[in-house]
Amino acid sequence: MSVEFELAPGRMVGGDHPCFVVAEIGQNHQGDINIAKEMIKKAKEAGADAAKFQKSELTRRFNRAALARPYTSPNAWGPTYGEHKQHLEFSHDQYRELQAYAKQQGIYFFASAMDEKAADFLADELDVPFIKVASADANNLPYLKHTASKGKPMILSSGMQSMGIMERAVSTVTQNMPGDKRLVVMQCTSTYPLPPADVHLTCINLFKEKFPHAVIGYSGHESGISISLAAVALGAKVVERHVTLDKSWKGSDHAASLTFEELKDLCDNIRIVETALGKPIKEPRPSEQGLFKKLGKSVVAACAIPAGTKLTIDHLCVKAAEPFGIPPDQIYELVGQTVTKAIEEDATIPKEALAA
Ligand SMILES: CC(=O)N[C@H](C=O)[C@@H](O)[C@H](O)[C@H](O)COP(=O)(O)O
Numbered sequence: 001m002s003v004e005f006e007l008a009p010g011r012m013v014g015g016d017h018p019c020f021v022v023a024e025i026g027q028n029h030q031g032d033i034n035i036a037k038e039m040i041k042k043a044k045e046a047g048a049d050a051a052k053f054q055k056s057e058l059t060r061r062f063n064r065a066a067l068a069r070p071y072t073s074p075n076a077w078g079p080t081y082g083e084h085k086q087h088l089e090f091s092h093d094q095y096r097e098l099q100a101y102a103k104q105q106g107i108y109f110f111a112s113a114m115d116e117k118a119a120d121f122l123a124d125e126l127d128v129p130f131i132k133v134a135s136a137d138a139n140n141l142p143y144l145k146h147t148a149s150k151g152k153p154m155i156l157s158s159g160m161q162s163m164g165i166m167e168r169a170v171s172t173v174t175q176n177m178p179g180d181k182r183l184v185v186m187q188c189t190s191t192y193p194l195p196p197a198d199v200h201l202t203c204i205n206l207f208k209e210k211f212p213h214a215v216i217g218y219s220g221h222e223s224g225i226s227i228s229l230a231a232v233a234l235g236a237k238v239v240e241r242h243v244t245l246d247k248s249w250k251g252s253d254h255a256a257s258l259t260f261e262e263l264k265d266l267c268d269n270i271r272i273v274e275t276a277l278g279k280p281i282k283e284p285r286p287s288e289q290g291l292f293k294k295l296g297k298s299v300v301a302a303c304a305i306p307a308g309t310k311l312t313i314d315h316l317c318v319k320a321a322e323p324f325g326i327p328p329d330q331i332y333e334l335v336g337q338t339v340t341k342a343i344e345e346d347a348t349i350p351k352e353a354l355a356a
């Protein structure tokens with residue numbers, strides 16, 4: 001039985017539970033709470049399980065020089081990186097407002113905690129159901145210890161990291177998480193947009209093998225939905241994708257995000273893929289019966305066979321026949337049997353015409 005646990009109140013992940021779909025609003029709200037709310041509403045309508053943001057306490061996340069660094073990108077919302085990030089950062093009160101709005105819309109609300117102080121706010125004040133560790137913090141051992149000690153389920157991303165670091169991250173989290181170890185490990189490559197050759201979906205299999213006590217997921221930055229669907233087919237039980245109201249808007253993540261129509265397509269198709277995965281039991285399915293009766297094959301007389309003939313393989317051939325008869329996988333068992341009545345050339349071999 002594969003691992004499963006309650007990620008958010010009333011919502012299990014892993015095992016046979018439906019894939020948990022995260023609409024990563026991130027900073028695609030342009031710093032505008034009304035856009036953020038509209039995105040939460042649309043995420044719910046598209047079928048996502050959760051709406052996600054990124055919470056930073058900027059002076060804890062960045063040092064002074066990093067905040068003062070000029071940011072000359074066309075995606076910049078201010079002359080320095082600090083001013084840019086400040087523009088995109090919602091206040092605690094705004095977070096409370098967004099959380100209440102998400103609750104009203106009936107969608108889970110959470111954020112990646114971009115530093116320890118953000119983790120304190122999310123866990124201790126907002127009481128989010130679980131905490132996301134963004135890729136850049138997967139090697140941040142003090143942060144992982146601090147965040148895991150909150151005792152909430154965690155989603156740990158893996159962009160920019162090696163397998164050795166991920167093993168260290170997972171053991172740090174599991175050693176410091178009190179009670180049940182409720183951890184999702186996400187395959188992720190932090191390239192925006194992500195070219196297919198850099199996705200490495202088979203790391204999902206590697207993670208399943210290396211982290212048998214974790215649920216495995218996928219955080220994608222590619223264009224389109226096909227790679228995320230393939231991730232689900234490989235066993236991703238949580239899928240996170242950035243969403244946008246307009247891919248052409250200013251901002252580093254819009255181009256690699258899904259529109260809400262694409263998000264709906266992704267959610268709908270994930271459910272189809274999950275249904276299609278079925279069970280590892282190979283047997284004829286009831287829905288195949290009609291075609292089997294029409295085109296399934298039977299053993300037929302290759303020539304006229306007089307009564308009393310001891311059958312050889314030359315008396316027999318295989319065709320789709322009317323009436324349906326002995327299945328061809330039993331043809332060699334017929335050799336050596338004696339027919340008790342004459343059988344016409346091209347007729348189905350009737351079971352009742354055989355004597356052992
Ligand atoms: C690795 C990581 O944190 N990645 C995040 C999540 O995917 C991104 O949303 C970044 O915050 C974003 O790309 C940064 O853009 P800028 O530097 O223009 O604010």
Ligand SMILES: C=C(OP(=O)(O)O)C(=O)O
Nearest residue numbers: 054112134135157188219
């Ligand atoms: C950067 C983030 O996600 P990921 O590392 O999974 O892309 C995030 O959640 O803020």
